[in-house]
Amino acid sequence: MNLYSLMQQRTEAQGPIRVGVIGAGKFSSMFLTQASTTPGIHVVGVADINVPKAKAALERTGWAAERYAAVSLEDAVKTGGTHVLENSDELISFGPIEVILEITGNPIIGTYHALKAIDNGKHVIMVNVEADCMVGPILQRRAQAAGVVYAMAYGDQPALICEMVDWARTVGFDVVAAGKGTKYLPEYNYSTPDTVWNYYGFTDEQLASGDYNPKMFNSFLDGTKSAIEMAAVANGTGLIPQDEGLNFTPAGVDELSTLIIPKEHGGTLSRTGTVEIVSSLNRDGSDVYRDLRWGVYVTFEARTDYAVQCFAEYGVQTDPSGRFGELYRPYHMIGLELGVSIAAAVLRGEATGSPTGFRGDVVTTAKKDLRAGDTLDGEGGYTVFGKLAPAAVSLERNALPLGLAHGAKLIRDVPKDRTVSWDDIDADESLLAVQVRRELEAEFRAEHEAEQAAAA
Known part of the structure; x- marks a missing residue:
């Protein structure tokens, strides 16, 4: 409730929070435009393999050229300016920087950046959900041991969903489900970068006027990004994915408490305490009334009859029984809200969502018959898409995590809609991300076996 006043006090006493940014795409640009007018945040450096692109992002988001003209990171600290550079290692190892924002979207390089930042005593705001859902529990534990914060990015949907789950539990409700909205039809699972624009309905003129990445947009359409984000939510909240993954139930904001509850109570869920995506399209392609395409939600159950009575008295949207309620936020503002994560990490030592265990995973699934x-080609491509699965189910299948699918070469055929396993590829065990993932899987198997032994 008092982050802003804490940031004011910090700025007056010690100067603004010193931040390093890795990646200069859309999310980063949204953060940069806010940081340009936030006295409590000093962007010391922006690292991107394409330096002209990074400078263009600063210019586009309202930065005067003299503000990012610093010739070195040392110069940026002295002048209050910003240095743009190609070398992310130099940015991460620079002592005065307190927080690293990992915004590359690449799960392999993102894992490396996070570990290096933790080793250098930096807080990590992991905008890179692709890496977080793949190895986040290991990164969080390493950060905790190092005395730094590893956090999801506030403004992105997973962190906002985690906040809503925390609210419901704190006030004493049982969380039934949590998730977000998106545009989805079953046929979208097989969309490719060649078909994505037709599904979105973008014109050639629109595409020519903007920075539209077909693989990125396709990952939102084919269900991969939804699986990635819900795996992160599961790992951060303790909610367990349904065995079937995600149903993408068509539901508007007035129907959440009726539809996104267990089947035995008239809803669509095969279990309670789970994650789910709601679609803004009915299965016939028509628009859902009052959809939640850009928003997030939580459904919850009252524990007492008196709480049910209070729901009715105060106009809470409920199912017909009056026992299941809902809360939603109609939209999220992505990078525009990222300052909350930065302030919470530095001023409170708190994460705006962080993995507490390995509960959800994104399994690589064939879009077509593969040979x-x-x-x-990984996320949003022509060959595979990601499906959500409980971690235990993923490991039973020896599933290849979607984050390691880009560039992997098959050593045997995989039919359409089948999970791609580790045994199906020639894995590069020298990759740091592969090694960290192997560590996570080994630890989970050991914990699972110990739990089974204790139960027996």
Whole structure:
């Protein structure tokens, strides 16, 4: 409730929070435009493999050229300016920087950046959900041991969903489900970068006027991004994915408490205490009334009859029984809200959502019949998409995590809609991300076996 006043006090006493940004895409640009007018945040450096692109992002988001003209990171600290550089290692290892924002979207390089930042005593705001859902529990534990914060990015949907789950539990409700809205039809699972624009309805003129990445947009459409974000939410909240993954139930904001509850109570869920995506399209392609395409939600159950009575008295949207309620936020503002994560990490030592265990995973799934010798192209591509699964189910299948699918070469055929397993590829065990993922899987298996032994 008092982050802003804490940031004012910090700025007056010690100067603004010193931040390093890795990646200069859309999310980063949204953060940068806010940081340009926030006295409590000093962007010391922006690292991107394409320096002209990074400078263009600063210019586009309202930065005067003299503000990012610092010739070095040391110069940026002295002048209050910003240095734009290609070398992310130099940014991460620079002593005065307190917080690293990892915004590359690449799960392999993101894992490396996070570990290096933790080793250098920096707080990490992991905008890179692709890396977080793949190895986040290991990164969080490493950060905790190092005395720094590893956090989801406030403004992105997973952190906002975690906040709503925390609210419901804190006030004493049982969380039934939590998630977000998106535009979805089953046929979208097989969309490719060649078909994505037709599904979105963008014109050639629109595409020519903006920075539209077809693979990125396709990952939102084909269900991969939804699986990634819900795996992160599951790992951060303790909610367990349904065995079938995500149903993408068509539901508007007035129907959440009726539809996104267990089947035995008239809803669509196969379990309670789970994550789910709601679609803004009915299965016939028509628009859902009062959809939640850009928003997030939580459904919850009252524990007492008196609480049910209070729901009715205060106009809470409920199911017909009056026992299941809902709360939603109609939209999220992505990078515009990222300052909350930065302030919470530095001023309170708190994470705006962080993995507490390995409960959800994104399994690589064939979009078409794949042949030995094919090379997978990862998230949003032509060959595979990501499906949500409980972690235990993923490991039973020896599933290849979606974050490691880009560039992987198949050594045997995989039929359409089948999970791609570790055994189906020639894995590069020298990759740091592969090694960290193997560590996570080994630890989970050991914990699972110990729990089974204790139960027996």
